[in-house]
Amino acid sequence: MLTNFSRxxxxxxxxxxxxxxxxDIDRGLTVLRRLVEQEPRILAEPEPSFAVKALADSAVNLQLRAWAANDQYWDxxxxxxxxxKPALEAExxxxxxxxxxxxxxDRVTSRR
Structure with a gap:
């Protein structure tokens, strides 16, 4: 199956x-919210969402979901x-x- 996102x-x-x-999870979510607030190309509707996605092996994974115009997606x-990363570290x-x-x-013992 092929999905055409550009349509x-x-x-x-x-x-x-x-x-x-x-x-602190709340501090991490606040960083994500700030990033969205500072990015004017993110659409207000549908409203961005922020959540704890998973308690993974090495990290607590936070997720940001936001919408942008298709032609601006990658930028x-x-x-x-x-x-x-710099925003997280600054906090x-x-x-x-x-x-x-x-x-x-070392289970090898010396034999004489």
Whole structure:
């Protein structure tokens, strides 16, 4: 199946932002709201939405959904993505990334 997004006048932007489990969720959602308020190309209707999408392995994933004119979709998306990390960090929030901790046990004993 092929979906032609270009035939619609508007298109929904979906952005997921992960914050650390120790961070304040409301503060993270406020950052997303501010980004939308500062982006004049985001449409007022349908109203943007902000939510906790998932409690993932390495992060609490917050989701922003907003609408833009189809011909401005990528410019708005890229602008929001570029501003997202610095905006989160300016509020003292952490953008986590997956990590693994390995414990290596040496079970080889020396024989004489």
């Amino acid at each position: 619609n006048k508007t298109r929904r932007i979906e952005i997921v932002a992960g914050i650390a489990y120790g961070d 708005v998306y890229w602008s929001l993505m570029q501003k997202l 003292g929030l952490t953008v986590p990334f997956p990590q693994r901790e390995l414990h290596i046990v």
